[in-house]
Each structure stands twice: as structure tokens, then as C-alpha cells.
Amino acid sequence: MMTLNAKSASSSRSRQYLKELGGAMLAYAVVLLASISWLNRHADLASPWRDLAALSPMLPAVAVLWAIMRQMRRLDELQRRVQFEALAFAFAGTALLSFGYGFLEGLGYPRLSMFAVWGAMAPLWVLGLLIAVRRYR
Amino acid sequence: MKNSLRELRAQRGWSQTDLAERLNVSRQTVNAIENERYDPSLPLAFQIAKLFDCAIEAIFSAD
Numbered sequence: 001m002m003t004l005n006a007k008s009a010s011s012s013r014s015r016q017y018l019k020e021l022g023g024a025m026l027a028y029a030v031v032l033l034a035s036i037s038w039l040n041r042h043a044d045l046a047s048p049w050r051d052l053a054a055l056s057p058m059l060p061a062v063a064v065l066w067a068i069m070r071q072m073r074r075l076d077e078l079q080r081r082v083q084f085e086a087l088a089f090a091f092a093g094t095a096l097l098s099f100g101y102g103f104l105e106g107l108g109y110p111r112l113s114m115f116a117v118w119g120a121m122a123p124l125w126v127l128g129l130l131i132a133v134r135r136y137r
Numbered sequence: 138m139k140n141s142l143r144e145l146r147a148q149r150g151w152s153q154t155d156l157a158e159r160l161n162v163s164r165q166t167v168n169a170i171e172n173e174r175y176d177p178s179l180p181l182a183f184q185i186a187k188l189f190d191c192a193i194e195a196i197f198s199a200d
Contacts, residue, residue: 076163
């Protein structure tokens with residue numbers, strides 16, 4: 001009975017996170033598609049409105065941030081430590097990669113989009129998690 | 138630090154999941170403490186001692 005309760009408490013927390021994150025991601029996808037569609041139909045409009053439309057997906061992205069922060073607060077002390085080590089790994093790793101490539105850009109390498117930062121940070125976060133989880137197994 | 142958490146838990150006939158639920162932590166955290174890969178915080182150590190009705194130093198000792 002206790003085993004079932006523990007599993008249900010843990011899965012209930014996971015379900016809550018998936019619900020919150022899923023809802024926020026869905027809202028982000030909807031606003032992003034609407035924003036792209038609106039921008040395509042108003043290519044001739046003045047800049048401030050186009051800027052606002054381009055930035056509009058960041059509003060539901062704040063909800064993604066809120067869902068992630070709520071989940072972080074639900075974690076126990078070891079899970080938080082694991083996340084801390086993974087995030088520190090991703091933070092420092094992204095700094096290394098972005099500075100390294102920045103120096104190469106100075107030599108004439110192609111300029112990369114700011115989107116590339118997350119493209120580096122997200123896999124480094126996952127790699128950091130794998131390393132940290134293994135360390136405390 | 139060394140600890141006797143695994144033995145204490147076995148005496149009660151609890152699984153790691155049972156103990157995790159009683160301490161409101163994840164099973165992985167119980168496992169890491171039992172394998173001495175992670176030393177719990179003082180509040181969690183007190184919680185463990187209270188649950189097993191003994192002093193902290195009866196469960197945890199220096200290497």
C-alpha cells in the first residue's frame with residue numbers, strides 16, 4: 001500500500017508538471033504560429049507592431065519558465081543538487097562554446113544566429129544531467 | 138559519511154520507495170544516501186533519525 005502511495009505521490013507530481021509544461025508549450029506553439037502568420041500578412045506594416053508580433057511568443061514562454069520553476073521547487077534536495085550541477089555544466093559549457101566560436105567569427109567564420117545559444121545549452125543541460133545522475137547513483 | 142540506513146530500513150521491512158514516501162523525498166535520494174554517494178542535509182538527517190527513533194550519530198558516522 002505504501003509503495004503504491006509513494007508511486008502515486010511521485011507520479012502525481014510528474015503529471016502536474018507535464019500538465020503545466022504541456023499547456024504552456026501548447027500556448028507557445030499556438031502564439032508562434034499566429035505570430036508568423038500575422039507577420040507574413042503584414043510585411044508592409046511599421047516596425048513597432050511587427051516587433052511586438054515577433055516578440056508575442058515570449059508571453060507564453062514566460063508560462064514555460066513558470067512551469068519549470070514550479071517543478072524545481074517540487075524537487076527534493078538531491079534532485080536540486082543534480083539540477084544545479086547540470087545547469088552549471090550547461091552554463092559554463094555554453095560560455096566556452098560561444099566564446100570559442102566568437103573568436104573564430106573574428107577570423108571570418110560565418111556569424112551564427114542567437115538561436116544557436118539554446119541549441120548548445122539544451123544538449124549540454126541533458127549531458128550534465130546524465131553525468132550528475134550517474135555520480136549520485 | 139557512513140550510515141546504517143539500509144539496515145534500519147530492512148529491519149522495518151520497508152522498500153526504498155516506502156522510506157522515500159515517509160521522508161517526502163525521491164527513491165533515488167534514499168538510494169544515494171544508502172549507497173553513501175550523498176550525505177543528507179541536517180534537516181533531512183534529523184527527519185531520518187526521528188523516523189527511526191534514534192540519535193543522528195547512531196545512524197551517521199564519519200568515515
